[in-house]
Amino acid sequence: MSRGIAVEAYEQLVAEGYLESRPGGTTRVARAASTRSTAPRPTQPVQFEIDLRPGRPDVEAFPREAWLRSLRRTLSGAPAARLGYLDGRGIPELRLELAAYLNRVRGTVAHPDDIVVSTGFAQGIWLIATVLRADGARRFAMEDPTLGDSAFIVGTTGLQVVPIPVDEHGLRVDILSRADVAGVLVTPAHQYPTGRVLSPDRRAALLAWADRHHALVVEDDYDAEYRYDREPIGALQGLRPDRVVYAGSASKVLAPGLRLGWLVAPQDLATRLAATKKAIDQGSPAIDQLAFADFIARGELDRHLRRMRPIYRRRRDVLLAALARHLPELRPVGAAAGLHILAWLPAGLDPEAIVTVAAAAGIGIGSLAPGAAIGAVATPGTPGGLVFGYGAIAERAIDDAVRRLAEVIGGLRDSHAVAGNVEAAPEGAASLLSR
Ligand SMILES: Cc1ncc(COP(=O)(O)O)c(C=O)c1O
Structure with a gap:
């Protein structure tokens, strides 16, 4: 390259503070530049291999x-x-x-x-x-x-x-x-x-x-x-x-x-x-x-919603069927609308523990802690729940996702030796949320 380009490049680097140059002296890498970290910051949101987190529509289908x-x-x-x-x-x-x-x-x-x-x-x-x-x-x-x-x-x-x-x-x-x-x-x-x-x-x-x-x-x-x-x-x-x-x-x-x-x-x-x-x-x-x-x-x-409604409805149906097949002891509620289902857990299963272990297995899911949800006193005996979002997961992936979650929950049960101590969530469990 021509000398002019090299000189211009040096001048630009000096102007941006990467190089220091004194008249008649040498040109050096600036102290601040040499210590400045170029490592990318971890700004990426958490990605799950299986995303059952609630509150997410299918952004792949964005028109x-x-x-x-x-x-x-x-x-x-x-x-x-x-x-x-x-x-x-x-x-x-x-x-x-x-x-x-x-x-x-x-x-x-x-x-x-x-x-x-x-x-x-x-x-x-x-x-x-x-x-x-x-x-x-x-x-x-x-x-x-x-x-x-x-x-x-x-x-x-x-x-x-x-x-x-x-x-x-x-x-x-x-x-x-x-x-x-x-x-x-x-x-x-x-x-x-x-x-x-x-x-x-x-x-x-x-x-x-x-x-x-x-x-x-x-x-x-x-x-x-x-x-x-x-x-x-x-x-x-x-x-x-x-x-x-x-x-x-x-x-x-x-x-x-x-x-x-x-x-x-x-x-x-x-x-x-x-x-x-x-x-x-x-x-x-x-x-x-x-x-x-x-x-x-x-x-x-209107067109987008007309297109998405049957897609989400099928996902909801497949999710309910998968829950009945792989996690029959969970009690799903509120499935008639929206993009999520709450499933009450049997006594003895901690939703937070499930979320943590599931995340480690690459599965994102929401939870509802037993008792109060906004920091108030928990009601003894109130079951916790898992909140399944089906907006962001493909229909074909749902059954396998729930099967894998069932394995995670099974492993957790074994490790806590609570197997055999599983009761069905009480009828009208939601009313137990009252204090
Ligand atoms: C209960 C509820 N309200 C509102 C919203 C929408 O919130 P925003 O418009 O801030 O994304 C959500 C999204 O998850 C929600 O779950």
Whole structure:
């Protein structure tokens, strides 16, 4: 190579701090450069050979072509103003599409002005809890069991999380009535993780409670689009839009990596939520919102869901059959909808121990600890459970996955010498979650 290129390369390395050169002196590798580690950081998420963890849709089936078309249309057609600083509520085109979609599919009463777009439910619940806390609220109720992440997020805002048990009819509203809380987070269409549906009586009781106590009901509608053998259950928000905040997310219907979620809130609260969202991050990425609006408007979301429902349903059926074959002592519940099944364990089997040993064998699975799920006192005798997600595993792999899990559990049993001491989970075990 020519001398000029070598000189230029040296100059560039000096400019970037990799070399040190003194006029008239030698050129050396800079001390900092020579000690700087180039080893890659372990940023990869845990990968399992068999992924039965809950909360995961099939991201392999993400409709890339359709999304790409929406992105292209968005980029070529969106007004330049959409690339400026955003309103805290989110891009108007998306709020318009979401309102129409939710009112049609979920029976909400949503106006585009009352929608706040967030980076998923995780941010949505944080926004709600933050606003409640700023208004002086101290205590906030959550279903027990519940998604641990939500409990953690609410706790970070300074609100005290008050666990309210669920039974086979959903949240125990009678216990909630005595709890002195500013609001409650519920999963009425498909309780997480037990899969129960909030019964009509309890729905009415919950709304009456909210009225009596001027409290807020937060409805986490995370997977309602997937239901297999039961009637659709409309959103609570549609009954009382002034008392209920509806929370939805693209994480199950499309992909968690999109980080797209939405809240439908009573007008004043929507304004407060939007102001908080604006203050914290100036709004979610505009191009993604515009692409999602186009995706919904073109019917692509409906098409994707129509395609995925039978696929997930078959996986659910295969999983239930595999559980009956390989792990008959487990008692699956809540399988009529969603992307996961809770299976109660027989007494004597520790779900956490199973998760640990299964992980070592390359199997990812969720667990429900015996007793309380959000840090409260455990009820003696309450069985623990395993939470099986079937969103991220191919149908053909399910039977073998459950067989291997059964081997893992068998090994654990042998090592704890609990074989022969296995009782069936008690009937109505969910009600044992009450304290
Ligand atoms: C109960 C529940 N709510 C909401 C969500 C969606 O959360 P996010 O939108 O933050 O991905 C999940 C995802 O796993 C969930 O399990």
